[in-house]
Amino acid sequence: MNRFAPIRIILLLLTLALGRAGFANIDTARHTSASQQALELIKNIKLPDSSIWWPNIKLNLFIENLKANITEPLKMYQGSNTNFCGYAAFSYLPLQDDPVGWTHFMLTLYLNGEAEWNNIVFRPSKEIHQAAGTLRFKGILDIRPADQLWFLALADHFRSYLNFFNRRFHPGSEDTFWAACNYGKFNRMIRQMLGWHVTAHGSDLFRPHFHDLFDYLTNCLQTGTTYLYVNNTYLHKKNHNKFRGSFPTHYIVLESITRLPGDGDRVDIIYWDYGGRTLRQVDLRFLKKILFGVSHCTPPQHS
Known part of the structure; x- marks a missing residue:
């Protein structure tokens, strides 16, 4: 295990508990x-x-x-x-x-x-x-x-x-x-209801393409609320290698994404998922496979 991993996990869990992600x-x-x-x-x-x-x-x-x-x-x-x-x-x-x-x-x-x-x-x-x-x-x-x-x-x-x-x-x-x-x-x-500006990439059938998904999501998190439209069935599977093509089933709110030191493809993500926050470690290739949409939402200006 990377010698910084325990410290990184503790910091992420504190962020999760305190509710300061995103x-x-x-x-x-x-x-x-x-x-x-x-x-x-x-x-x-x-x-x-x-x-x-x-x-x-x-x-x-x-x-x-x-x-x-x-x-x-x-x-x-x-x-x-x-x-x-x-x-x-x-x-x-x-x-x-x-x-x-x-x-x-x-x-x-x-x-x-x-x-x-x-x-x-x-x-x-x-x-x-x-x-x-x-x-x-x-x-x-x-x-x-x-x-x-x-x-x-x-x-x-x-x-x-x-x-x-x-x-x-x-x-x-x-x-x-x-x-x-x-x-x-x-x-x-x-x-229509909230008057927020939404930049959406994706669909119900085809996955969107991102040149650099990590950079795109990181930039989204800096300026607004980011929804991911995913196949949640595979997000909760322990063996991600058994993924087979399917359809989106779920919306989650991405609150944090952090690249793991020394491993450019694996990231820690914190997301809200109906009832509470979840901390998961996934690789970006897997995230691309389950991802059918990214909605970047920014609020109207408040007086």
Whole structure:
């Protein structure tokens, strides 16, 4: 083992635990202040014990869910055996950059059955009104009705070619292409809802080409938030040499990439992956094989 390896691993684990990797685009002080404002917004609003729009949402769980997302945004999770991963990944941005806007949207949606974000009006279908709060056997998502409402509303509003045969929600649709979020739709949500600039390279079928992937990703991390669109099945395999061609299945947020001393092809990466951060060591050739898209996202200028 390289004599510097233990020190490097300790430093990376400290970075992982302290949550300081990435976030070139996040002003920590502003985020903390905004989180407090979002919590005050919840505290000061009067909500009915039951909603005519969302008959299956329990108010106490809804409020607990909102507060949990505001105070611990990195624990957002799409649930087990759902196709909500794209919406959970998308949530990484508003929950950290604009928790007040996200909270206001969710409270309005609960009160009025519809809401507006960045001039986009969300009017969930009757099927969505009935479904929110009823999803079961999805792990922690079972007791997070606000997340159910958020994911369902996004999937109901934003459509793509994957919805050609799945236009409307039916019980169980959260596990089908109805809920899936292809690469084009994912980038479109960021541009239209948040107003962020997105430079995207990749597709649902073909891998992008980068002359120097390490340099490209390093430069992306310095100026914004970087999403990787990957085949997650192989990211979690222990034997990377057994890779066979497949399709992208997952969005992750790359927060750090570091080249290992003395080995130009192997890197340490820290990424956020629905519920928390992960530290992995991979080689760049493997990363290129599982990579179908890189989205470099930069926020609008804040006044």
